[in-house]
Amino acid sequence: MGRAPCCDKDNVKKGPWAPEEDATLKAYIEEHGTGGNWIALPQKIGLKRCGKSCRLRWLNYLRPNIKHGGFSEEEDRIICSLYVSIGSRWSIIAAQLPGRTDNDIKNYWNTRLKKKLLGKQRKEQISRRKLQMKKGRSPLDIPSSIVVSGNDNNNSQDPYWPELPVMPPVPYTNQEPCFVNDHASIRKLLVKLGGRFSSDDNGSQSINMVTHFPTHTSIDLQASSQDNQKLIASSNVCSSSMFLNSQYNILPILEGQSGTFTSVFEEMCYSTNPQKLNGMEFLYGEMRELNTSGSSSVITSGDSMDWLEMSSLISSTTTSNVMNSSDYQRSLQQGVLLQDCSNDEDFNHRVQ
DNA sequence: AAAGCGTACAACCGCCAAGAA
DNA sequence: TTTCTTGGCGGTTGTACGCTT
Numbered sequence: 358m359g360r361a362p363c364c365d366k367d368n369v370k371k372g373p374w375a376p377e378e379d380a381t382l383k384a385y386i387e388e389h390g391t392g393g394n395w396i397a398l399p400q401k402i403g404l405k406r407c408g409k410s411c412r413l414r415w416l417n418y419l420r421p422n423i424k425h426g427g428f429s430e431e432e433d434r435i436i437c438s439l440y441v442s443i444g445s446r447w448s449i450i451a452a453q454l455p456g457r458t459d460n461d462i463k464n465y466w467n468t469r470l471k472k473k474l475l476g477k478q479r480k481e482q483i484s485r486r487k488l489q490m491k492k493g494r495s496p497l498d499i500p501s502s503i504v505v506s507g508n509d510n511n512n513s514q515d516p517y518w519p520e521l522p523v524m525p526p527v528p529y530t531n532q533e534p535c536f537v538n539d540h541a542s543i544r545k546l547l548v549k550l551g552g553r554f555s556s557d558d559n560g561s562q563s564i565n566m567v568t569h570f571p572t573h574t575s576i577d578l579q580a581s582s583q584d585n586q587k588l589i590a591s592s593n594v595c596s597s598s599m600f601l602n603s604q605y606n607i608l609p610i611l612e613g614q615s616g617t618f619t620s621v622f623e624e625m626c627y628s629t630n631p632q633k634l635n636g637m638e639f640l641y642g643e644m645r646e647l648n649t650s651g652s653s654s655v656i657t658s659g660d661s662m663d664w665l666e667m668s669s670l671i672s673s674t675t676t677s678n679v680m681n682s683s684d685y686q687r688s689l690q691q692g693v694l695l696q697d698c699s700n701d702e703d704f705n706h707r708v709q
Numbered sequence: 710a711a712a713g714c715g716t717a718c719a720a721c722c723g724c725c726a727a728g729a730a
Numbered sequence: 731t732t733t734c735t736t737g738g739c740g741g742t743t744g745t746a747c748g749c750t751t
Contacts, residue, residue: 409736416738445741448739459740463740
């Protein structure tokens, strides 16, 4: 037995909304509000629509101050960066972009942004890499100490080897805060993202959460803060630059492995184990294909995107205070956040 | 001119979590 | 404590429109 439907589907109109329906819904909500009950609302105002449909119509289209289309470069960067950070949490991403709806952003990502990021550069890089492959360089010759690098690194002199996965700084750096010396902020976000607090034997708080990071990956976040609070985030959501940009040391637990976050991320990018890459395919794209199948590889990942493309787009920002690669590496090593994140409350407010 | 195809966007579906009963 | 209702979310589908052949 499935659950009862939220409305009588036989007596409910589907499909595009007529202007009269829009006007009715808008007028009522503007005057009375939703009344806290979307299911009852359509009956109240005589609309033959499902309550959920009304809610969606209001939130995505009729609500005041909604922006449609015309995404700016800055918005592109924010979307990309947050997508890398938290995955397809469209509502959270939308919270960073005033006037944008999650549906809008989701559509924009799926139909345009992904393709925009792929584009011409992708083809050039693929052909370059293939050319280099034919010259006999093996992608398995990964140096043992790979330098985390950005656009200004030595890798740029070597068109063959893709940049290592550089966790891009989240771009709400200028106006938008991140987390510095503010465990409450992190807790809030983690909880918002699905985490739960508990206490360990020592009485210190910890967070256990399910994240969007690769399904089989666990990440421990241990606060190096003065209050010795210990944050443990095991799993899928809290991957990423948000925390890399914080003062937290990231101790990966990847199927029993140990190492730095960077090394685990490298492992994922270069891994041939599909489980480790689950959900992150867009990050490595043909880079992995080249790794695994050599020069005979056929590029098939039409919709996927590798980290190089993603990170280069994101890091091509004109924003002045975006971390450069060496700074970034240093921040990873030292656990020091380089960005000005003094305006924390704003972000918290938006996350809520 | 029309059929075929691709793209963009609106809307729907189904699952899950929170809170009320 | 359990069950039910509702809101919220992400994934998917439907459809209108424009472009190409």
